[in-house]
Amino acid sequence: MTTRMKYSLKNKWVLITGASSGFGAAAARAFAAEGAKLLLGARRIDRLEKVAARAVKAGAAAAHFHELDVSSTASVKTFMAWVKTKIGRRKSAAGNLHVLVNNAGGAHGLDSVAAGKDADWETTLQTNVLGLLRVTRAALPLMPPDAGASILNIGSIAGRTAYAGAAAYCAAKAGELAVTRVLRHELLGTGIRVGTIDPGLAETEFSVVRFKGDKKKADDVYAGMNPLTAEDIAEIMVWVASRPPHVNIDEILVKPTDQAEMGKVFRRPVK
Numbered sequence: 395m396t397t398r399m400k401y402s403l404k405n406k407w408v409l410i411t412g413a414s415s416g417f418g419a420a421a422a423r424a425f426a427a428e429g430a431k432l433l434l435g436a437r438r439i440d441r442l443e444k445v446a447a448r449a450v451k452a453g454a455a456a457a458h459f460h461e462l463d464v465s466s467t468a469s470v471k472t473f474m475a476w477v478k479t480k481i482g483r484r485k486s487a488a489g490n491l492h493v494l495v496n497n498a499g500g501a502h503g504l505d506s507v508a509a510g511k512d513a514d515w516e517t518t519l520q521t522n523v524l525g526l527l528r529v530t531r532a533a534l535p536l537m538p539p540d541a542g543a544s545i546l547n548i549g550s551i552a553g554r555t556a557y558a559g560a561a562a563y564c565a566a567k568a569g570e571l572a573v574t575r576v577l578r579h580e581l582l583g584t585g586i587r588v589g590t591i592d593p594g595l596a597e598t599e600f601s602v603v604r605f606k607g608d609k610k611k612a613d614d615v616y617a618g619m620n621p622l623t624a625e626d627i628a629e630i631m632v633w634v635a636s637r638p639p640h641v642n643i644d645e646i647l648v649k650p651t652d653q654a655e656m657g658k659v660f661r662r663p664v665k
């Protein structure tokens with residue numbers, strides 16, 4: 395029998411990767427406002443500490459953080475061992491991790507394939523695809539098989555289209571989409587939900603990272619248009635995770651109103 399009760403996130407453990415800035419930090423605040431218990435991971439611990447403190451003020455039932463580099467299997471193992479100490483175990487041996495947000499990632503450089511750099515390609519694929527696989531593999535045994543748990547993967551419009559200079563990033567996010575679809579098959583019957591949220595232009599630290607600290611280049615990406623905010627995406631994450639357990643939101647493509655396609659953006663004159 396299907397019951398239409400919203401899935402309550404109150405006192406549920408929510409693990410967010412890449413929680414030190416952008417979507418991840420906003421997600422921490424948004425899940426906190428639902429009374430969730432947070433497990434936050436990223437490489438910048440000083441940032442995580444601030445995000446956790448803000449989350450507690452926003453209503454989190456708990457907010458813990460630990461260093462995490464998703465591009466390292468050893469780091470993911472250490473992080474998940476720490477997660478286990480926080481969430482405890484159920485009698486059924488499954489854990490109590492109710493929501494996994496695979497958000498850590500980003501783009502590195504905007505070079506053509508002809509001018510591409512190994513380090514940029516490797517970091518892009520390591521974090522967005524292999525990192526997601528590593529974290530998910532380690533987290534799945536900790537997720538309860540009863541209906542309601544969710545895995546939210548953060549993809550991108552880049553995984554659904556192509557633009558010059560983004561070969562590795564487009565490949566990585568197309569990979570993320572493929573992994574999400576595969577998981578949907580593999581998790582069928584477990585009650586664990588999985589889906590992807592794929593944003594268009596959103597103003598976070600994304601472009602600063604892509605352009606290796608060049609703030610002017612980063613600002614130009616959003617010049618004269620109204621981009622999405624991290625809060626817009628966090629709100630969607632909470633909405634997806636709190637649908638009734640029989641509802642799986644498979645794929646969401648969300649763009650600013652000012653963006654019709656990857657390279658088709660409405661810009662007002664900048665004064």
Ligand SMILES: NC(=O)c1ccc[n+]([C@@H]2O[C@H](COP(=O)([O-])OP(=O)(O)OC[C@H]3O[C@@H](n4cnc5c(N)ncnc54)[C@H](OP(=O)(O)O)[C@@H]3O)[C@@H](O)[C@H]2O)c1
Pocket residue numbers: 411412413414415416417418435436437438439441462463464465497498499500501521522525548549550551592593594595596597598599600601603624
């Ligand atoms: N902003 C956009 O326009 C946009 C659009 C579509 C999709 N996305 C995707 O959204 C996700 C979040 O990006 P954002 O926009 O919020 O950018 P952001 O502000 O740069 O945040 C990226 C987060 O990922 C973390 N991260 C990066 N590499 C990591 C690693 N190896 N291990 C652990 N954490 C790592 C960063 O933390 P540390 O540096 O502290 O480790 C940071 O918390 C990414 O997957 C990105 O590809 C962004």
